Amino acid sequence: MHEITVIGGGFAGLTAAITAAESGARVSLYEAHHTLGGRARTGEGPYRTNDGPHALYNRGPHWTWLKQRGLLGPLAPLSPLEGARFRFRRDGALRRTPPLGMLRLARRPAGSAPVDSDFLTWATTVAGERAARAAAHYMGVALFHHDPGSLSAAFVQERLRRATALPPEAHYPRGGWGQVVERMAARAWDLGVRVETTSRVDALPEGHGPVIVATTLDAARRLLGDDSLRWTSGRTTLVDLALRTRRGDAFVVSDLDAPGWLERFTAQDPSLAPAGEQLVQGQLPVGPDGSKADGSAHAEALLDLGFPGWRERTVWRREALANGRTGAVDLPGTTWRDRPAIDRGDGVYLAGDQVAAPGLLSEVSFNSALEAASLALRGSSHTAARNRLDVKRA
Numbered sequence: 413m414h415e416i417t418v419i420g421g422g423f424a425g426l427t428a429a430i431t432a433a434e435s436g437a438r439v440s441l442y443e444a445h446h447t448l449g450g451r452a453r454t455g456e457g458p459y460r461t462n463d464g465p466h467a468l469y470n471r472g473p474h475w476t477w478l479k480q481r482g483l484l485g486p487l488a489p490l491s492p493l494e495g496a497r498f499r500f501r502r503d504g505a506l507r508r509t510p511p512l513g514m515l516r517l518a519r520r521p522a523g524s525a526p527v528d529s530d531f532l533t534w535a536t537t538v539a540g541e542r543a544a545r546a547a548a549h550y551m552g553v554a555l556f557h558h559d560p561g562s563l564s565a566a567f568v569q570e571r572l573r574r575a576t577a578l579p580p581e582a583h584y585p586r587g588g589w590g591q592v593v594e595r596m597a598a599r600a601w602d603l604g605v606r607v608e609t610t611s612r613v614d615a616l617p618e619g620h621g622p623v624i625v626a627t628t629l630d631a632a633r634r635l636l637g638d639d640s641l642r643w644t645s646g647r648t649t650l651v652d653l654a655l656r657t658r659r660g661d662a663f664v665v666s667d668l669d670a671p672g673w674l675e676r677f678t679a680q681d682p683s684l685a686p687a688g689e690q691l692v693q694g695q696l697p698v699g700p701d702g703s704k705a706d707g708s709a710h711a712e713a714l715l716d717l718g719f720p721g722w723r724e725r726t727v728w729r730r731e732a733l734a735n736g737r738t739g740a741v742d743l744p745g746t747t748w749r750d751r752p753a754i755d756r757g758d759g760v761y762l763a764g765d766q767v768a769a770p771g772l773l774s775e776v777s778f779n780s781a782l783e784a785a786s787l788a789l790r791g792s793s794h795t796a797a798r799n800r801l802d803v804k805r806a
């Protein structure tokens with residue numbers, strides 16, 4: 413029987429553990445935190461905030477995989493009435509529609525955008541500067557970067573198409589991503605995966621078998637002592653707010669003047685906050701020298717526009733700065749293939765959202781986890797065959 417070790421119990425680690433166990437491997441998973449889920453955790457208490465992911469994109473590979481295993485669970489539907497409260501900040505004012513040129517740009521195939529050019533330069537030549545800037549700022553929603561226009565045109569265009577698809581690709585697991593994590597953990601348990609929480613791994617054991625390192629790339633760099641494990645990511649202020657309900661609040665405020673996004677998640681899932689309250693979560697990208705307070709001030713400007721009287725209605729508020737925790741972004745001249753490789757040699761494999769795998773956000777974690785599990789299973793077969801040979805020779 414194959415023996416595989418997984419370090420990290422987030423979305424990537426759980427995916428890898430389930431995949432390996434489904435193939436008959438004996439899997440041990442070690443998680444530093446006292447609960448599983450990593451960034452896909454949902455807060456406990458009256459406000460069910462997601463630390464990281466909110467949206468599950470239904471054209472992503474993880475959607476089908478979760479569905480086939482009955483792990484998708486119920487989704488929170490968005491009523492047309494709430495959906496109609498989607499707003500854009502444009503030229504300082506709140507509007508119902510983005511510039512038409514931005515929508516036309518979004519329909520262009522991802523393959524038409526070059527890898528080597530930055531998005532703003534390319535998009536300006538095909539749609540004009542106004543539409544190009546609006547589209548770049550809109551993409552703050554999925555890139556968490558202060559200057560999406562400076563990233564590879566091919567990278568941004570692929571995500572722009574998906575983030576503006578109709579019908580929308582984004583769906584929301586009812587009760588938050590934590591519910592998906594719980595179902596995945598139960599599946600791992602059923603398959604016999606040995607899970608140890610509150611169990612930080614500081615070094616790989618001597619003579620280890622196949623190991624999947626499914627931590628953040630920063631943690632993998634420290635664990636493996638490999639300074640090459642680096643890739644660009646975003647930096648963004650996260651603002652969580654509970655407001656007393658007022659009819660007519662916006663559902664989304666997407667800033668087209670600068671990257672920034674507020675979303676009232678109770679619009680689709682009222683179970684995320686107590687009755688009579690609304691949960692608003694925002695992310696406001698800041699540059700390398702920007703502070704959490706800069707993002708916070710940006711959030712307040714958007715709240716003033718979309719949530720009248722929000723200051724008097726606030727019953728709870730929390731802020732954080734997410735630095736390098738929002739997945740990989742590709743600079744001009746690079747694609748996902750240039751990111752740190754999954755196979756590190758010597759039976760060590762990387763999984764996570766900043767490694768060499770395609771997809772949007774958590775899909776990178778998912779795709780890399782499947783690949784890492786399949787390489788680890790193969791690696792484990794080779795080790796077993798070698799051991800059998802050694803026994804015969806002896």
Ligand SMILES: Cc1cc2nc3c(=O)[nH]c(=O)nc-3n(C[C@H](O)[C@H](O)[C@H](O)COP(=O)(O)OP(=O)(O)OC[C@H]3O[C@@H](n4cnc5c(N)ncnc54)[C@H](O)[C@@H]3O)c2cc1C
Nearest residue numbers: 420422423424444450451464465466467613764773774777
């Ligand atoms: C604000 C924000 C919004 C996002 N929105 C979306 C979204 O809407 N849709 C989407 O698809 N994705 C979204 N993402 C991305 C998504 O959260 C991540 O891609 C995904 O959760 C990463 O999962 P992971 O398992 O690769 O990493 P993590 O979730 O970081 O898991 C790594 C795990 O490893 C553990 N660990 C670390 N070091 C050790 C060690 N030495 N020993 C043992 N355990 C260790 C950690 O405790 C952690 O549990 C968002 C992210 C952020 C931050």
